[in-house]
Amino acid sequence: MGIVQLPPPVVPRSRSRPDPRALERDLRRRVNGEVRFDTGTRAVYSTDASNYRQVPIGVVVPRTTEAVAEAVAVCREHDAPLLSRGGGTSLAGQCCNTAVVIDWSKYCHRVLSVDPERRTCVVEPGIVLDDLNRRLAPHGLQYGPRPSTHANCTIGGMIGNNSCGSTAQAYGKVVDNIRRLEVLTYDGLRMWVGPTGEDELLGLAARRDRTGEIYRALRGLRDRYADEIRRRYPGIPRRVSGYNLDSLLPEHGFDVAGLLTGSESTLVTVLRAEVALVPVPGRTLLVALGFADIAAAADHVPAVLAHEPHELEAVDGRLVDFQKARHLNPEALRLLPEGRGYLMVQFAGDTAEECAERARALIDDLPDAVDSTVYADREHEHRLWMIRESGLGATAHVPGRPDTWPGWEDSAVAPDKVGPYLRDLKRLFDEFGYEGPSVYGHFGQGCVHTRIPFDMASAGGVAAMRAFVERAADLVVGYGGSLSGEHGDGQARGELLEKMFGAEIAEAFGRLKAVFDPGDRMNPGKVVAPGPLDGDLRLGAGYRPWRPGTAFAYPHDSGRFDKAALRCVGVGKCRSLEGGVMCPSYRATREEEHSTRGRARLLFEMIRNDSPVADGWRSTEVRDALDLCLACKGCKTDCPVNVDMATYKAEFLHHHYAGRLRPLSHYSMGWLPVLAAAARRVPRLVNTLTWAPLLGRAVKAAGGIAPERRPPLFAREPFVDWWRARGPRGGAAEHGEVVVWPDTFTNSFHPEIGRAAVEVLEAAGFRVKVPDRAVCCGLTWISTGQLGAARRALLRTLDVLRDDLRRGTPVVGLEPSCTAVFRADALEMLPRDPDVRRLADQTRTLAELLAERAPGWEPPAVDADAVVQRHCHQYAVMGFDADRHLMERAGMRADVLDAGCCGLAGNFGFERGHYQVSRDIAELGLLPAVRDADPGALIIADGFSCRTQIEQSGTGRTPVHLAEALAAGLRGTTPHPRRAEPPGVAVRTMVVAVAAGAAGLALSRAMARARR
Template sequence: MQGWENLRAELESALAGEVRFDPYTRALYSTDASMYQIEPIGVVIPRSDEDVLKTLRIAAGHGAAALPRGGGTSLAGQTVGRAVVMDFSKYMSQVLELDADAGWVRIQPGLVQDHLNAYLRPHGLVLGPNTSTSSRATLGGMMGNNSSGSRSIIYGKTVDHVIEASGFLAGGDAFAFGPLEGAALQAKLGEKSREGEIHRALHRIAGENREEIEARFPKIMRRVSGYNLDELIKPQPFNLAKVLAGAEGTLAAVTEIKVRVCPLPKAVGVLVVHFDSIEKAIAASGPILRREGIAAVEIVDRVIIGQASQNLAAQRWMKSFMRGEPGAFLLVEFYGETQGEAEEKAERLSADLEREGVGYARVVMRDPATRSDPGKVREAGLGYLLGRRGDGKPVAFVEDCAVPPEKLLPYYQRFEAIMRRHKTSTSYYGHTSVGLLHLRPVINLKEAAEIEKMEAIQREVAELVLEYGGAMSGEHGDGLARSSWVPRFFGPRLYEAFRQVKRAFDPSNQMNPGKIVDAPGFTENLRYGPSSKTPEIRTVMDFSKDHGFVRAIELCNGVGECRKRDGTMCPSFQATREEEHSTRGRANVLRRVIAEGLPGEELTSQGVYDALDLCLSCKGCKAECPSSVDMAKIKAEVMQAYWDRHGVPLRVRLMGWIADINRLSLPFAPLVNWTLSNGLVRSLMDRFLGVDRRRQLPPLVRPTFEEWFRARSLPAGAARRGKALLLNDTFTNFHYPEVGKAAVRVLEAAGFEVGLTQLRCCGRPMLSHGLLRAARGLAEENLVRLYPALAAGTPIVGLEPSCLLTFRDEYPDLVPTPEARMLARSSFMLEEFLLDLKARGELDLRFRETPGRALFHGHCHQKSLVGVGPSLDALGMVPGLKVEAIPSGCCGMAGSFGYEKEHYDLSLAIGELKLFPAIRKGGEAAGVIANGVSCRQQIAKGTGRKARHLAEVLAGALEER
């Protein structure tokens, strides 16, 4: 920050957007999805074109570089640099104009690809290029990178769709580029303006180097290295917008883009072909490509399949299509006018391949619910790879080479020989349709010898790619990883032409310097190096599977899946759109704090507390992050350390020990309930405890569930199925006994003798507040109490997802013993338990016809660790009841989070993202079902609707016997 205070002050006074030069923000933006790390000067989050203009002008006045940034998903280091970073993703992310008839849309650069496609879908349109990062990649980033995707044999690259671009040049001069020819081009070439100068320079550079461009540019579909001078010699209008495509923000800051959009495919057929080896899969891709109607041919190898099998979300996807243990599989897509036609193409190819003995298994994805599952595994392949535990990681430095498709097999074979020679392993995935395999050798960047090996591998691979007439980058760009190879691939004359292009646009070298031309060596500015520290930090929970606490944080590789705006992961990012409140942002802060060498002290700083404060511990990252970063677990450890240093606040004590407090308060329930409902008391709690007065704490109910259970008359008849132990969680027992009563009725109707657990608490409230030592003590106590039942083979059945799943998820890490693992294996949610009986043919529950419609909202922990499938299947046993899962993420309540004064507004904002609107849209006629007690409380607060537990629905539909 030294030396840049005046720059920061001037930007703050001039901009309507946000200006952040603090160390935590600089840490957040010091990395992207690459292996590089460069701390920026500061970060600007512009709200308008005017902010961008002023940023460039003011930065130029202070001699500061500028770097446009979208989602930060660049794999080659394009979006890190010693510059003022301009993050377009928060505010400048709108669709400005659509002409559906003409087939174009005008957008701002921060718009995410999936969001554009959601906007286009009702019009029957789609953006052609489809990156695997579509859930968070912005259109500005796609243009800067010249992205393509799996269906590029149909749609090509982003440059093929760019029509116009406007924005600002270095220093703040405005530009507007579009197609020019004839008199319009001549007029532009004659202008005495900055635009005119640039057009004249580029027209001259392209003309003088036409023959060299034709000779040296690779003759393949996938090439995104260098500047697109080849676009200026094609028989098409002269268009400098196409030069900005793939320029990586080195020439200008684009603020508006006009792109061509395509008709939405009417139907897609999907075929998955399994092979014993990747060699056989590559060999088969050529003949497959010669078929008509092929939209994509993608490959995934054994390594990624193995890594994916350890990811909770991928496990569910792979069930639908994985057969055996393949060395690789090909994902083949077909387009058709109808679904029947598309599937017929897939069936026909499958039959032909079977007859020819190609592949050992072939699966046509007919079910609409699972048709996209293979593609999801393929799209998340990179993240699965980078989820590898330990210091050796699959590193991106030769991962994007493209060769002519007909040379792909020999290229693979010789690449493998290079790997064997250097005694390292790699993985393969990518686009066999266009000769592009993503290859990531495993390198430990913390060892100097490994970095030298990486340099040697890149040299050998570069020469191999040159020999085959390929490109070092087919879609990921040059960035810091490959810019140093641009002179070798294009030759000295074209390299000098590229430098002339840079000077014409940016004579002061302000825009993202050091990329494409005049680049540093590719092993400079690495995120990890021989001096990287990996200190051993003592923890309460067991992190041995991750090779320690620090490496659990380092699992975050920056791919940015947590920046998506659907699913469960990172509800706080979805609501705030702040990098700080994504899993990646939190991991970056923690990693940088540890790297500074003060782990014992700095992990307990206020800055780290603030970075983790809005993490709702939803566990979405554990399932949806391809690397399975468990930020909830990491946060709990940091919070325990924070409390150890600063003391535990009263509110945290009250919430963490809520079960004991409820038990002590029970004799005075009427007085307690009156007190909690009193406006004055709630105002005092708001002021002194930070419990928001706008929330109503649930009353204590007498008799409690346990009291009712003990006093009730036992059902007539012997239990047919043995005994089941119902987890008597704090919330069911003291606040919602009707849920427990319903569960008892269902289990007894299924033939079980029902018992109740005799536990103080499962420890969930303690875990949620970082009281890990207390939770561990409670877990040890509970394991002793539950062991006799476990040893007898008695299943533990739970109603509150967060409580039951604590046994499965946290207990083995809190108390890493055989008994804890036994409890994890023996614990089931009610619906899981019933469905397991049904699968074995042992469930004879009978339900009466119950016509109606209901919306189901799954608890975050349930969605992350189990999925909502079992709940929907169990509810599906009720005849006539049509249940639809709400495509919501977290409800926003997260236990006590929504009660906390400082979090109240965000809590409701998260609910308003999808959950509340879906319930309102469903109407009063649709029932609402939610298993989580927090979810039901939030639904009541946000919509005024009373949600029922699944157990209540099943019990209410039981047929009387």
């Protein structure tokens, strides 16, 4: 067919910007999806998990693959650059660009077909890996490659990055698990590609259209560069750098799908993928091997590989130290064997006996290991893997150490060279003064991960970073390795590819780019004709953030809000769809803006001095993004770097509304303790007023409360009134005194919980006290950002509790959110007050107090099944182990739900405009579990919000507090808490008027006292 004239390599184009208004107009008119060119959205998508930041032109969220094709057509007409994005967790900068970003993840996540016999399925790019594997589970199949971001990475992103993960030991990279791809070129050609036989290739190359042009050029590239490809491509398991030109070689079947895998959206847009599936292993077993150090562990990798493990990972002692310092995975860390470097070896097989035999053979073959431990149950395996999967987050912000960054986080060598390579890499760290980075990774395939304490905010620091990366590239190339073992090239390593592959292959990469994207419109500046590795930095030498004064102290961020806003590393765990608590609003909306990461990005943009988010605390973009934050605090624990968005939201609202009117709900629910104090005088009249059909609607409208919600009913006898009439019982108590905290929710709405707690504590040998003056933790003011009032409430509480605190008397919290204020928020608000420290140290949940102060007490028998909803604040701040253990000791068969947030979350679910999102969140896990519960099972929910959501969602179930279940056990009865009866709806106008007048008078007096 003659000599093929190859196109010249693509050269960098000036980053011309199309008319954004005209582009947005045409996209809105023609694309079936959401088109967003607003400042907030562009800021949210301005960076990924890398060191880079580029504000996009706009974002398209398509509803279908056809909508994507139309969006590409519009961009082509406007000569607009384009970036196709998955989960946005890339570490090399390939997921941010000054381009139109297509975000597949909200709508395009369908499984189009599954063929169990051929072990294949066809999917859309936006489907999350864990979600796909959940859908494949009934077939006994899974998609093999499993990155540590499996809970939130998309298949499209994995294809773009040629992802791997720990299971690549058994299944290979994504390129090894793709059958076919449907792709779209920037100039509009749409086709399915895959392995191509010689006859088929001849036929395709003979065509006189764009398809034929592409295949002729690809064949020409193969023929021209085949020998150099074979010579320069490293023969190692983890070569991800560069384009997969080796997929065009005859020995690899001229696989165009393989060629395009890992091309980072720089060549084509992937529309659909047919992927290969593998059987789910019948049984697995994990062996942890301890060695003197990580290099010694790496030296033993070849011996372990001889036993054909399913997965072979490594972590070093520094990673363990860092996780201990940050209180990450404490139970898992206790399971590790002795040593300072660890290999984690998983075997898979059909039977437990087969796995155990292979584990014994491995241990016998490694007598010089310091120690070894075998874990044969899924729970312990999961905990151990969490140590490895937490690597990025655990090494990013270590207390007392400088922040660390990617940039050389992903190098790879042959597995038998990892030990020597690590020793040389450490010498390079020492030469540049980068003290003690942790190293870990997929040592079974020679892939080494680390984060380095680069100084990214000064000219000297950036220059040193560049010099180090160039030297490290020379080092890994000298070992015959790869710049990237799974994270890709992007901008971080694009300009170093010639060091690894040589000038001829670098030229081939440029020609390949020209075959598919001659105009350099697909993710320009990445891989080919790349921007400099020290350009477009998120910080950089000119970074001068705004450092505002704050109400909270931010002790974990050097007392600076700008550092707190920079805490997010972009790993995207907040985008997971199951497990844990974070992030409920993202799970309901699948909106990046409503993920913890999206909000953190906006706060970071807010503190920059060169950002489109330019109004500081008055920013409407930040306000709108925080509007659907439930302040559940799930991110405080679930986020690998402990972003505490609830605190950031309270801080922002405090400043945003300073000196101006607030939303009505901030007055009605933020001042709930004052309203409740007023309602104590006339609870029946207030309940009548709020439940009357017409006046009730008016009251809700005046208070900014969702019309769909029923206001909670005030109790006829508050808990503190009952206590004053009853008083303490008994003389000297075996376990001493304890203060039961009368939070607003227990005191005014569910006082039976307080009475039950008193009964249990007295039975356990405590003398109970209850404060005799009005007290409040300040929770409702904190959650609505009224931090001045919250501070005053806390100071009044300290006045009341001071003597007890200084005597060491424990304080028992019954409402988890209020307890969490004492344990966490109060310390951040008043960090220098020693009594606040005492309050935090002495506050306990009921279960914690019984476990610590009365360990020998036998709880009453509660012979019942129970479905248990953990309150988010308890999950995030106090933990739930003590409650779980207490329920077990009481004989309760507790199913502790891992269903996420209830969706009500204090004031959130009551606020106008939030009802549907609140219900959608509850329907993700909690409400289906309650409906499916056995009619005789207890529903236990210690949180007022959780109980209210269940009661108001038509489940027909009335949840109880753990204290009520235990008190019923003492009495030998079934817990049936008394609730105030709804008032009758036939209310005379006079009675309502009297109620309104009395309540208003009481409220005005109470608010006047509160202000004083």
